[in-house]
Amino acid sequence: MSDPTVPSEAKAVSFAAYGDPEELRFTDLAVPRPGPGQVLLRVAGAGVNALDWKLRSGMLQGVFPVTFPYVPGFEAAGTVVAKGPDVESWQLGDEVVGLTSAAYAEYAVAEAATLAARPADLPVETAAGLPVAAETAVRGLGLLDLKPGETLLIHGAAGAVGTLAVQFAVEDGVRVIGTAGERDQEALRELGAIPVRYGDGVFDRAREAAAGEPVAAVLHTSGDGLLADSVALVGGPERVVTIAAAQESGPLGVTFTSGGSTDTAVAGLARALALHAAGTLSAPVRTTLPLAEAPTAHRLSEQGGGRGKIVLLP
Ligand SMILES: NC(=O)c1ccc[n+]([C@@H]2O[C@H](COP(=O)([O-])OP(=O)(O)OC[C@H]3O[C@@H](n4cnc5c(N)ncnc54)[C@H](OP(=O)(O)O)[C@@H]3O)[C@@H](O)[C@H]2O)c1
Structure with missing residues (x-):
């Protein structure tokens, strides 16, 4: 089931060789399709993590090799716009947050079981930086x-x-x-x-x-x-x-420890969202940047020196 407005290609950031932030290219790529247990999100915000630039630099290629072209990004907030055939938990139009793959894009696939509903009063940029x-x-x-x-x-x-x-x-x-x-x-x-x-x-x-x-x-x-x-x-x-x-x-x-499970992904978001519901969540956002400025986001993340998440907005 899919929103008919989902295009076959959309903007995404990818790299086709290991190297410096300039390897990140902002181009049109095929929109991925959700498989069993998955949904497709129209991404509203994608969190930037240190792992993203570590993967891009090639420093982890011995333990975490990637296939080129590789779209970074492990977390997003967005809207459900398509679902795999067996997904009952979400409806088209639901606003969600969670772990994804290839989140530096206008559209990204996520495992339905790891997502949480994004409360209407939780800003996209804050939500997008929570899952990891x-x-x-x-x-x-x-x-x-x-x-x-x-x-x-x-x-x-x-x-x-x-x-x-x-x-x-x-x-x-x-x-x-x-x-x-x-x-x-x-x-x-x-x-x-x-x-x-x-x-x-x-x-x-x-x-x-x-x-x-x-x-x-x-x-x-x-x-x-x-x-x-x-x-x-x-x-x-x-x-x-x-x-x-x-x-x-x-x-x-x-x-x-590296690499989580569905249980820890769900538990982590549930705890963060419970703190938000109680009005006590502190989850600073350092800055937001347009998706096309992913190279700047990677430089900022690598340099450190500021508190809070960097979030890319498609
Ligand atoms: N294994 C996993 O599953 C997993 C998952 C997520 C993240 N990670 C890794 O965990 C690390 C932290 O991730 P993050 O997202 O929390 O990064 P982050 O938001 O960039 O935070 C790093 C923090 O460490 C502080 N820091 C710098 N030097 C320090 C020192 N010598 N002693 C103590 N603190 C120091 C920084 O302070 P300043 O701002 O003052 O420099 C900053 O507050 C990264 O290396 C990331 O790749 C691993």
């Missing part, structure tokens, strides 16, 4: 099996994943110490975390912030060379999880 971070936060915290009252250290707590992980953990009654740059200390405090500055001496500051309580677990989302001291802080690698330091994690016995 929410899924990752739920997955990372789930692996740590935290109990209320335990103290958790989050490295990179003001990043997209960290910001949601802080909110989910605080909601669960966990005491969160979060590392961030000077700019984001107050923002972390407002989320309910005890903020400490990242950089030299971060573990001394974290111990001081713990104020005599043991740090039970560490969620690492950012920063090089932090896992060995994290293991020492917690007293073993079992409750140290990283989403960002695969190579460092192996020799230390630390869990590196």
Whole structure:
């Protein structure tokens, strides 16, 4: 079933060789068709993730090779405009948000089971930046099996994943110490975390912030060379999880997690949307850019230096 206005070709951003951001081309490509269990979205906003530029650069081609031309983008907010034959959960015209493939496009396919309805009062740009971070936060915290009252250290707590992980953990009654740059200390405090500055001496500051309580677990989302001291802080690698330091994690016995499931995708969005419904969700958007400016979006993402998601608007 398909909206008759869906064209056979539409604008998309793709790259046909690994390289710098200029490899991203804004062209007409065939509109994908939803298969079993899938829907086609008219994309209203596509979130930009670090993985997007890492894939484009070629730095991950050994572990995550792509087929050219490759359309980046793992998350979007949009309107359901076509569905696979067996999809009952959504109707044409529904406004949804969720994980997708090839989201840097006017039209993108998503697994129907991983989507959530976008509340009318949740802006497209905020919604589009939620799915990856929410899924990752739920997955990372789930692996740590935290109990209320335990103290958790989050490295990179003001990043997209960290910001949601802080909110989910605080909601669960966990005491969160979060590392961030000077700019984001107050923002972390407002989320309910005890903020400490990242950089030299971060573990001394974290111990001081713990104020005599043991740090039970560490969620690492950012920063090089932090896992060995994290293991020492917690007293073993079992409750140290990283989403960002695969190579460092192996020799230390630390869990590196990547790639979610339908369950974590659904749970992550449900948690974020529940916070939105309660009026307490904090999910900053750094900037929005037209889809055609994907090279600028990748440069900004790679450089860092700003808080919040970058979102492309077709
Ligand atoms: N494995 C997975 O499943 C998975 C899923 C999603 C993301 N990731 C990865 O996880 C990482 C974080 O993703 P994100 O979307 O949250 O990125 P993000 O929004 O760019 O956030 C990164 C945060 O890390 C902070 N930071 C920089 N240096 C740090 C340090 N030495 N110690 C602690 N924090 C530091 C940054 O602060 P400043 O702004 O001050 O620089 C920023 O707040 C990326 O590498 C991404 O590729 C992995």
